[in-house]
Amino acid sequence: MWTDFCTDLQSDDSRTNRHGFKVLYLKEFADILSSKRFWVMFFLFLLIGIVSVRGAISTIGQASQQAQQQGASLTDYLFLTLFTTSGSSIYSFSTFVGFLGPIFGIMLGFDAINNEAAQGTLNRLAAQPIYRDTIINAKFLAGATAVFAAVFAVGLWVTGLGLLISGIEPQPEEFVRIVVFLLVSVIYICVWLAISILFSTISRHAATSALACIALWLFLTMFLSLFATGLAGLLFPVNSQSATISTALGYYNLQVGISRISPYYLFSEVTQVLMNPNVHSLDIMSTLASQDSQVASYLPIGQSLLQIWPQIVAMFAEMVAGFAIAYICFMKKEIRA
Amino acid sequence: MADVIIRTRDLVKRYGDITAVDHLNLDICRGEVFGLLGPNGAGKTTTTLMLLGLTDPTSGHAWIDGHDCTRSALTVKKEVGYLPDNVGFYGDMTGRENLVFTGEMNGLTKKEANERATGLLERVGMTFAADRNAGTYSRGMRQRLGIADVLMKDPKIIIMDEPTLGIDPAGMHELTALIRELSVKDGRTILISSHELYQIQAISDRVGIFVDGKMIACGRIGDLGRQLQNEGLYMLDIKAEKEGMERAASDSLLQTILKGIPDITVLKKQPDGSLHIEAKTNIEGSLLAVLVGNGFVLREMHERGGDLDEIYRKYFEKAGESDGGTDTEQSGTEKHGLKEDVDRLLHRSAK
Incomplete structure (x- = not known):
């Protein structure tokens, strides 16, 4: 089986296909980098990053002055709070990524396939010596590369700026946490890239797919939690007389379970734990149990990752599932003008 | 091949x-x-x-x-x-x-x-x-x-x-x-x-x-024309007129005369004023004789079938009409007629 696979990789056809893939991938990547909308989004993110870090610094400054007056210290992981603290009139950087990241992904993918079809280049491209899936693979990978590059560029820029302005020195562990945070952000945005490519495959017009993506994004980001609360309240009436502790638990589990469908919710959970070593668990029972007895201590990065591993895997699975459906739809699509 | x-x-x-x-x-x-x-x-x-x-x-x-x-x-x-x-x-x-x-x-x-x-x-x-x-x-x-x-x-x-x-x-x-x-x-x-x-x-x-997804004829263009002739389909376009006679009258007279020639199956006036004739045999000789005998002057005569025109008209426009036709019954019969034509063409040449 394995040797079959290897000989297949060496065959003339797959070599031709790989070459085509490379050419197409580079072309797609170059297209993204030379597109206006990519740079508009990129600079928007950069601006937001800078402003949110400034806001965070002023908040932290006030807080630390207060803490000093009381003779206490804020936290040992001060640098991380640059990413998670909101200013007086602006959200924190991590909130912005959670909120606007999807738009970045959608913008890169919403017209990937249908624009090609509308231009009449899809059948010409499909007639080149490549397998059909190479087209969608190259497009997704080029998009993912662009997301990776943009997120790390902005993230590291913000890190450096925070370092310069605040003078806070990041510990090595904090730096690792930031890198992991950026990687998770890439996955999170790629979920939306995959979804938008899916919509671009199934809808004929770019406008339709963009609107469908935005609708889904709004629903998952804003309304799913409302829906989850409503449904959980209906099935587990916590405010009634007969409510027991198990009703409350059922309510909580259902509500969180539904909310976790949304990549936004998953991402915010990941950020909570990853960027704040003080948070020990996301599970309500262990949080309640440790509330009284909790010793103020920090989780090492390995333990933090362990807490959010399911969320990361779930996000990754959503990305893979979105791309897989897009892939299947594309392979079954009728290629004609 | x-x-x-x-x-x-x-x-x-x-x-x-x-x-x-x-x-x-x-x-x-x-x-x-x-x-x-x-x-x-x-x-x-x-x-x-x-x-x-x-x-x-x-x-x-x-x-x-x-x-x-x-x-x-x-x-x-x-x-x-x-x-x-x-x-x-x-x-x-x-x-x-x-x-x-x-x-x-x-x-x-x-x-x-x-x-x-x-x-x-x-x-x-x-x-x-x-x-x-x-x-x-x-x-x-x-x-x-x-x-x-x-x-x-x-x-x-x-x-x-x-x-x-x-x-x-x-x-x-x-x-x-x-x-x-x-x-x-x-x-x-x-x-x-x-x-x-x-x-x-x-x-x-x-x-x-x-x-309709079927290939009904295939070959060199000349062969296709001959194929039609072989099974007894000769096509001519003529333009003829009689001196000193009005156009409409001359045309209707011409049609009456031509109807007298045996073997002519279709007589049709075309928009450009010429007359389209289809016949089972080669009628050129008798046609000329009849025209001259009745004092007509032959202005133009084209033999059809050597080009795709007639093949096109016979097989392809009919299908086009029935595709676009709103009257389903009519298109049904036309399709039927087309099918017969196709069968005739394909089997005759096979025999």
Whole structure:
């Protein structure tokens, strides 16, 4: 089986296909980098990053002055709070990524396939010596590369700026946490890239797919939690007389379970734990149990990752599932003008 | 048919209840220009897509140069250039960049691709617009760039789908000359699908007439005409008039006289004033005698059937009418009539 696979990789056809893939991938990547909308989004993110870090610094400054007056210290992981603290009139950087990241992904993918079809280049491209899936693979990978590059560029820029302005020195562990945070952000945005490519495959017009993506994004980001609360309240009436502790638990589990469908919710959970070593668990029972007895201590990065591993895997699975459906739809699509 | 390069056997494609291509058996020889002629929706595009492996056939097989079009699609795509109907280019790249991209996709280096693109742009007469964004091109320019694009991979076989659709007459003439040259000068095999009769006639060595997914006739244009004659169908267009007589009166007199000739089956007045005659035997001799005997002067006489015109009219326009017809009953009978014609044509020649 394995040797079959290897000989297949060496065959003339797959070599031709790989070459085509490379050419197409580079072309797609170059297209993204030379597109206006990519740079508009990129600079928007950069601006937001800078402003949110400034806001965070002023908040932290006030807080630390207060803490000093009381003779206490804020936290040992001060640098991380640059990413998670909101200013007086602006959200924190991590909130912005959670909120606007999807738009970045959608913008890169919403017209990937249908624009090609509308231009009449899809059948010409499909007639080149490549397998059909190479087209969608190259497009997704080029998009993912662009997301990776943009997120790390902005993230590291913000890190450096925070370092310069605040003078806070990041510990090595904090730096690792930031890198992991950026990687998770890439996955999170790629979920939306995959979804938008899916919509671009199934809808004929770019406008339709963009609107469908935005609708889904709004629903998952804003309304799913409302829906989850409503449904959980209906099935587990916590405010009634007969409510027991198990009703409350059922309510909580259902509500969180539904909310976790949304990549936004998953991402915010990941950020909570990853960027704040003080948070020990996301599970309500262990949080309640440790509330009284909790010793103020920090989780090492390995333990933090362990807490959010399911969320990361779930996000990754959503990305893979979105791309897989897009892939299947594309392979079954009728290629004609 | 010594050297068959494109071969299909019982090729069928169904979309739900609709059979787009129905048991197609096609043999195209190396180096010839084959015209696939048929009305819109006859299954021409579906056939070309199946040949390229872009659509899977429901049943049956197609081979190009010995390779199965479905199983070894990649090998086929290496050898076959495809010019789709209404070809498109990346609008934010120049014509030259578009060509270079295609060249690179086909394994050329950037330098080779650039050189070939320059040569081909010259050949299709697009050098003047080569460095303009392809988004600004007119339809005719896109079509010419499309031919250059196909040639970037230096294919043995070129499949063109409606290449002259929506192009002005001058551009059409250039384009047909160019296509003909690809076959004669470069020795490429060309499969060209179109519903435009005259263009096909000007370009093709052989034609296949395609209606409702079936190929109802196939052969050299002359042979097809003779095929019709062999089964007793002679067609003439004449223009005749009598001196000193009014036009309408002369015409009706002429029709009455001609009805006297045995073997004439159809007499029809045409918009340009000529009279269309169909007969079971060659009636030229008796026709002339009758005309002269009645004092008519023969202005024009054309023998039909030597070109595609009548074949077209007989098989293809009927199908077109019944496709577009709103009266289902009428179209039903017409289709029936068409089917009989087809059977007659196919079986008579087989006998």
